[in-house]
Amino acid sequence: MSTVTTPSQAPTAPPRTPDVPRTPRRGRSRREGSGWPFVLPFLLVAVLFLVVPTLWGLGLSFTEQSLMGNGGWVGFDNYAEAFGDATMWSTLGNTLVFTLISTVPLVVVALVMALLVYTGLPGQWVWRLAFFAPYMLPVAVVVQIFVWLYQPEIGFLNYWLDRLGLDKVGWLTDTSVAMWSMALLTLWWTVGFNFLLYLSALQAIPDQMYEAAALDGAGGWRRLFSITLPQLRATTVLITVLQVLASLKVFDQMFIAFNGGSGPGGVTRPILQYIYDTGFTGYRMGYASAMSYIYFALIIAVAVGFQVLTSARRKEQRRGR
Amino acid sequence: MISAGRGSPGGWAPSRRTVLKGALAGAGALAGAWALAGCATGTGPASSASTRIQMWHLFTGGDGGIFQQMLTEVQEEDPSVGIDPVVLTWGAPYYTKLVMASVGGRSPDLAVMHLTRVAGWVPGGVLDPWDVDLLAEHGVTQDMFPPALWDRAVIDGQLWAVPLDFHAFILFYDRGIADAAGILGPDGLVGLDSPEGFVEAGRALADTTGYAGIGYGYTGDGAQMSRMLWGLYAQTGAEVVLNPGEAAQVDRDALVEVTSWVQSWLDDTVAIANSDYPSAVANFSTGRVGACFNGNWELQSFLTAEVDVDAMPMPTVFGSPATYGDSHVFVLPHQVNVDPAKREAAYATVAAMLRKSLLWSEGGHIPANREITESAEYQDKVPQSHYAAAADEAVFDPQAWFTGSGSDFQARVGEALQGAWLDKSSPEAAVDRLIGALDAALQTKPPA
Known part of the structure; x- marks a missing residue:
């Protein structure tokens, strides 16, 4: 928008031409220079702890480096081994399963909670606090709470199932339940953040829209589907992207809940834990680095895929209008 | 609807600046307390000792207190050696830390680990072998230990670990x-x-x-x-x-x-x-x-x-x-430049700890030193003496680089x-x- 004003100012400029081109340039460069001290600390930390280790890891992935310090160049052997490693694929599968069964409820439940709080419930701040509070807890605390709830013999959940005459559930021991238990725990823990994002997005929808729709005779459901949800689309995309990336990084919950183990039949071990186990418990740093890079490539592919998908849709929408 | 959306918890809400100030002050206090605690652990009872050695161990439960008591008694008997213990939680990460300290050239002079993990470590060169003759000079000889324990500690003809106990x-x-x-x-x-x-x-x-x-x-x-x-x-x-x-x-x-x-x-x-x-x-x-x-x-x-x-x-x-x-053993993490005085102190400490290991049985572990388990004092300990035979019929995790406790x-x-x-x-x-x-x-x- 600011470009509109420039041409109208341009005619008044010529009298001062000798100075004009020089001053702004000098001013701009001075302003740029004055920014460096602020950026430098971050850059330093980023280079030291992000860029250098990332490149170092790439180098490691072509060696059979052990944590004990020995090892030499092996070329692409690690990558070849990884592609034939059934455990890598199965743990990758575990991570993807978790991402799927955690992301969907984390988006849907957050939306429902936000809608309920925004439209119906009195005492909004109480709900906001209650829903967001678990997010403030450290992961170790959350997992400890849930491990006690999930206890097979003396846990709260199985105690009440038993009292109600239902079968006890092997929350952490049944191969088909354990991952859901992890997702449930994660839902309780982090849904508050998505809830807050949705709530603020709801508050940003102009009231006139609802008023106009009400005047036209739109009911509650019509307003929900024709105004609220379309207005929330950008937020939903944002939350989904953030959530998918967060869920792909899952490690802590399983690592703590199963004491560094891999869950019943190995079904809860995410790929990051397999990489950790390989590198830091099995000491095979080279191979662990190679698997990290394979996974890294996959995450980048997902991120780029998202980008392409959303920007394509945005273009379509613009064309539609 | 809008007023509900903006509803605030009440007039008492603190401003952002005061909250930030409070958080900073709190963090500062925590960091300070941590730094002080760090200083406090460094000074053992025998701060006048001429040789100080650092020892890593993994006893944090009830046996942690007993181990510390043994260390204190050992230092009281021989004030010339000061022991700085570093206590780390037992588990797979303990071994990660110990290996990394050794590789980084900052290994402790003495460390406790599990016997079953020794085999995986020997080829990497992160351990130094024990000198059997030097041990004997300190009164530690093969016949003191149940064969099952000693045999497992010998790899390629060299002794890599001195057993403290068998925990069954x-x-x-x-x-x-x-x-x-x-x-x-x-x-x-x-x-x-x-x-x-x-x-x-x-x-x-x-x-x-x-x-x-x-x-x-x-x-x-x-x-x-x-x-x-x-x-x-x-x-x-x-x-x-x-x-x-x-x-x-x-x-x-x-x-x-x-x-x-x-x-x-x-x-x-x-x-x-x-x-x-x-x-x-x-x-x-x-x-x-x-x-x-x-x-x-x-x-x-x-x-x-x-x-x-x-x-x-x-x-x-x-x-x-x-x-x-499995057996808790003393090992010598590899040193690039061995300080003879510290090595000597490490040998003396291990010998003294083995002599003290009647106390070690309080925690339930079976002392590896047979002179202790055959003593009348130990035989009077019930139920410890009732299961001490386990050390003579000891079996371990199968031996390989990838097996053992915490693997x-x-x-x-x-x-x-x-x-x-x-x-x-x-x-x-x-x-x-x-x-x-x-x-x-x-x-x-x-x-x-």
Whole structure:
């Protein structure tokens, strides 16, 4: 928008031409220079702890480096081994399963909670606090709470199932339940953040829209589907992207809940834990680095895929209008 | 609607600036306290010592206090050596830290680790061998130790570890409940020396308690499953040989026999099938079960719970006596430039700790020093002396670079067995999965 004003100012400029081109340039460069001290600390930390280790890891992935310090160049052997490693694929599968069964409820439940709080419930701040509070807890605390709830013999959940005459559930021991238990725990823990994002997005929808729709005779459901949800689309995309990336990084919950183990039949071990186990418990740093890079490539592919998908849709929408 | 949206908790809400200030002050206070605590731990009782050595160990539970007491007494006897202990939580990360400290050239002068992990470390050069002659000068000789422990500490003709103890996977029992169930003889439990006898005894205990007979917590815990499996497997007389690059040499039938036998008594009467470590401990502490398989390190918690507790080595169910366990050992992490005075102090400290190890049995562990376990003072200790025989029939995790306490492989054992023991799936399938995991691990090149 600011470009509109420039041409109208341009005619008044010529009298001062000798100075004009020089001053702004000098001013701009001075302003740029004055920014460096602020950026430098971050850059330093980023280079030291992000860029250098990332490149170092790439180098490691072509060696059979052990944590004990020995090892030499092996070329692409690690990558070849990884592609034939059934455990890598199965743990990758575990991570993807978790991402799927955690992301969907984390988006849907957050939306429902936000809608309920925004439209119906009195005492909004109480709900906001209650829903967001678990997010403030450290992961170790959350997992400890849930491990006690999930206890097979003396846990709260199985105690009440038993009292109600239902079968006890092997929350952490049944191969088909354990991952859901992890997702449930994660839902309780982090849904508050998505809830807050949705709530603020709801508050940003102009009231006139609802008023106009009400005047036209739109009911509650019509307003929900024709105004609220379309207005929330950008937020939903944002939350989904953030959530998918967060869920792909899952490690802590399983690592703590199963004491560094891999869950019943190995079904809860995410790929990051397999990489950790390989590198830091099995000491095979080279191979662990190679698997990290394979996974890294996959995450980048997902991120780029998202980008392409959303920007394509945005273009379509613009064309539609 | 909008006013509800903007509703604030009330007028007391602090401004952002005061909150930030408070948070900063709090963080500063915490950091300060941490720094002070860091200073405090550095100064031991013998701050005037001429030689100071740093020792890493992993005792944080009840045995941590006892270990510290031993260190204090050792330093009081010989004030010329000061010991700076670094205590780290036991678990896989302990070994990661110790290896990284060694590789980084900042290794401690002395460290405690598990005997089963030594084999994986020797090829990498992170340990220095012990000089047997120098040990003998300090009064530490081979004949002091049970052969099972010493032999495992010798690799390629060199001694890499000096055992402090053997900590065994034993059977605790409640004297009162066992007596009421009619299985208590004058010298402990009777009739447990056959697969059928053991199950019958378990039923008798269950009849007495009204809940279950024997506690065994294993779900989600590969270590607990490894302890049961390899201990019983050794009782059948079978062996395991793991050579990198080859298929695992195991007796599949013996593994299946052991696995199906354990499956048979995890029937919610003899033992609760879905029981994890803490609930098994809780059940035995509260008398809901009359006996309990666990490591001897739980002795103190049972005594604290005022159980009328006694204990015995693993019942000899399959013929030849064998009790699974591991051993805490002293090792010399590799030093680039060995300081002779510190090395000497390390040898002296280990010798003194071994002489003090009567105290070590308080924590439940069986001292490796036979002069202690054969002494009258130790024989008077009950129930410790009742299971001390476990050290003479000691069996360990199969020897390979990837096995042992705190290794990732114990989780693979757990993955394989839990299905058979908890979900009652086929023991053959579980054993095949286990052998598959062994073979896969043997195919990977050992890190060095």
